[in-house]
Amino acid sequence: DAGVTQSPTHLIKTRGQQVTLRCSPISGHKSVSWYQQVLGQGPQFIFQYYEKEERGRGNFPDRFSARQFPNYSSELNVNALLLGDSALYLCASSFGAINEKLFFGSGTQLSVL
Amino acid sequence: GQNIDQPTEMTATEGAIVQINCTYQTSGFNGLFWYQQHAGEAPTFLSYNVLDGLEEKGRFSSFLSRSKGYSYLLLKELQMKDSASYLCACLDSNYQLIWGAGTKLIIKP
Numbered sequence A: 001d002a003g004v005t006q007s008p009t010h011l012i013k014t015r016g017q018q019v020t021l022r023c024s025p026i027s028g029h030k031s032v033s034w035y036q037q038v039l040g041q042g043p044q045f046i047f048q049y050y051e052k053e054e055r056g057r058g059n060f061p062d063r064f065s066a067r068q069f070p071n072y073s074s075e076l077n078v079n080a081l082l083l084g085d086s087a088l089y090l091c092a093s094s095f096g097a098i099n100e101k102l103f104f105g106s107g108t109q110l111s112v113l
Numbered sequence B: 001g002q003n004i005d006q007p008t009e010m011t012a013t014e015g016a017i018v019q020i021n022c023t024y025q026t027s028g029f030n031g032l033f034w035y036q037q038h039a040g041e042a043p044t045f046l047s048y049n050v051l052d053g054l055e056e057k058g059r060f061s062s063f064l065s066r067s068k069g070y071s072y073l074l075l076k077e078l079q080m081k082d083s084a085s086y087l088c089a090c091l092d093s094n095y096q097l098i099w100g101a102g103t104k105l106i107i108k109p
Helices: none
Strands: A005-007 A010-013 A019-024 A031-037 A044-050 A053-057 A064-068 A074-078 A087-094 A108-112 B003-005 B009-013 B018-025 B032-037 B044-049 B053-057 B060-065 B070-075 B084-091 B097-099 B103-108
Touching: A005 A087, A010 A019, A019 A031, A019 A087, A019 A108, A031 A074, A044 A064, A044 A074, A044 B097, A074 A087, B003 B084, B009 B018, B018 B032, B018 B084, B018 B103, B032 B060, B032 B070, B044 B053, B044 B060, B044 B070, B070 B084
Parallel strands: A010 A108, B009 B103
Antiparallel strands: A005 A019, A019 A074, A031 A044, A031 A087, A044 A053, A064 A074, A087 A108, B003 B018, B018 B070, B032 B044, B032 B084, B053 B060, B060 B070, B084 B097, B084 B103
């Protein structure tokens, strides 16, 4: 069985641009969470979606948005990119809504120039 | 506020034992996780504690004291491949994960 897959693996953008990151959860998992991880720090929670509904939102500006599709895959959108948005963006899936054991994708490394 | 503290970096010798501590203050508590993250890779699950006590899983063990807001991860018979960052994370009252900054473990021959 495939694990959590994310695309693209690497991305370079310039300030002010918009970016869309994609995530496919493990088959059967209904929850997808997005995290931002800056080098040397722990992941910071951005969003959680469960059964296509937003279940939680972290302390990120409205430039960040996400959605979950009927097949449970998810997209994270970031508008008006800032240099500080440069980070590893991790997607994690779990079967239920309460964030029991998470399975992470390999992440998308976003560089904003 | 919510806070999770763990040492930034630790060094240990191959074959030895190391204990990585984590203290937490969160709004509600629904369990504590330890994840391992090798450089440039995604975190992988190591353990989950929700009740006080020690959970043993092979070379790795995790301990929790809810009254003290304290956990540790114990790694025995260290191997070079154990060089990684170890992340402590708590489930808060909303069942969202609050993460520590991670402890970078360096294993020397």
